[in-house]
Amino acid sequence: MKETAIVYCENNFGTMDGKTANGLVRSSRKFEIVGVIDSTKAGMDAGNYLIGEKNGIPIFKDLNQALENIQNVPDQFIYGIAPSEAFLKKDERNLLLKAMEHGMNIVNPLHEFFTDDPEFIKHAEQFNITIHDVRKPARKKDMHLFSGRILNIDTPIVAVLGTDSAIGKRTTSVLLEDALLKRGFNVAFIATGQTGLIQGAKYGVAIDAIPSQFMTGEIENQIMKAYENDNPDIIIVEGQGALSHPAYISSCGIIRGSRPGAVIIQHAPKREHLGDFSYMEMPTVKSEIDLIENFSKAKVIAVTINHENMSDDELAKTISEYEEDIKLPTTDVLKFGCDKLIASIFDAFPNLNGKQEKALIK
Template identity: 55%
Template sequence: MEEKALIYCEGHFGDADGKTANGLIRRSQKYQITCIIDSTKAGLDSGEVLNGIKNDIPIFQDLTEAIESLREVPKYFIYGIAPKEAFLSTNQRKVLLKAMFLGMDVVNGLHDFISDDNEFVQNAQKCGVKLYDIRKPLANRYLNLYSGNIMNVKTPKIAILGTDCAIGKRTTAMLLVKTLKDRGLRASFIGTGQTSIIQGEKYGIALDAIPSEFMTGEVENAIIEANLHEKPDVIIIEGQSALSHQAFISTAAIIRGGHPDAIIVQHPPKRKTRVDFPYLKMPTLKSEIQLLETFSHSKVIAITINHENMNTEELKRTTKDYEDLFHLPTTDALAYGCNKLVKALFKAFPDLKEKSQIIN
């Protein structure tokens, strides 16, 4: 049974740093989301802000207004911002403490672990609430080193990678999983970030919080576990950051640990600099594809577009331009769905098409 939760996303709902809140509005298997807190969009409907479609999940000015309007205190307070700094400000700490005093368990996806913070721990005990640090890894002795057993996984593994952070790789992956399931296929999703874990996905890790020595092993283990227990026809792996990104190494670990059999690459054509790194220019889609294929020894079989700052005509034109230039099926999964991606998978892995036809 889904427990009720509200999401704190002050100043960032709908933008790149609000990706945890954005993801939970689009999909949540674990929580019933009651509202968003973001004073810059107070009074609006979160669905209309995010997707242009009303979902009746309101956005409130602050925690006080939210509780007064809801007329109840949700069980969970979810910190829905994923900023570059990854540490709580003084004002944000006050909001978390207020949530505790109201009797709410706190779900935190930052690298700033609240369960290691004496002030938060003492107040949580006083208020009788729990603190959940989603990114906090297990002790090293419980983590997995790379074993090479991933090479024994014969199920097709598809990685949704990209040219930057916060461009919708997780969203595309989840939409593709749903589409494949609708076609009668058993598709497993492997999460690699804190948002997918908060959403309630069964298999995955917050990869960027894992010590580097164990990153590939943790990815490998998550895939092996899903393959063992779910017996999927296809495995879809969520990407993180970009292989070319100077600040992160997650994509390298996903490729090394996951041994993807094919790659779908996502790109925001209008983005000029990397999110949260205005001094870093975006790579070209061509250079990223070349880098991915060289590093992974796998092939990019399709392109997906993030349509931020693009109108409908620009999206249509860019889709056609990319297909002409790269000779790869291209789509925007949010705008147009995943049919082109499914066709690309069926072409690369004919057995999937046969299984889909047999089941349907």
């Protein structure tokens, strides 16, 4: 059985910085989400607010209201915001201490590690709860340098990259994984950020918390674990940030470490500036494709659209324009599913067609 969890996302649910809460409301293989805390949207259904479909996850104004309305105290309290500064505010700190006092274990996705905090450690011991610092890396002596082992495998590897952070790369990756699983494929998903790991990914590492010397090796190691343990038909690798993004280097490590044979690129056509960097204009899809293909040996095989601030007519027009101008299959997986992506993957890796036939026979 899944453990129950409440997700804190004050003033950020449905926004870029609320991506951890957003992702958990959409999909969680590890936890049963029983509520979201965001006073600005209290009383709403989280699914209805986020995707226009009710999912029975209520939004509460604060922890007190949540505990008054949830039948049992949740097993886990998840901090569901991903702020660029990645550190706690004072009122949030007090809230976490209160959650501990109620007996809830803490799931922390920040770069600020609670297990290094004397007050949090003392509270955890006093109230017999656990703290999970999702981004806390292994000790350096246990990290991996790039070994080249990945060069010897022939399993198709597809990376889902993008033109900005918090643009939908993980969502597209998870939906693509689900669509391939439904077709009978054995799929390995490699999470590279805190949200994918909290959602329950079997393999992965929070790449932005890894020293740069070990980035490629840690990604390679996760892929090799999946390859050796599960013998997958295909490996999907979640991207982070953007290769062109001036503030992040995660995409470099992901491309170098995963050695993808193909890339799907996610873009938000109506986003004018990089998230959290309002002084930087968004790259174009074409410029990002050129950069990725020059930086790696991978080919970009499809484009996926984040439809934020777009009408259905604008979305349909953009998809048609991209397919005509860029000559790549283009879709919005939240609106139209993953059929175009799977077709582009079959074109890039023809051997998968045979595995599709075997899967259908089964």
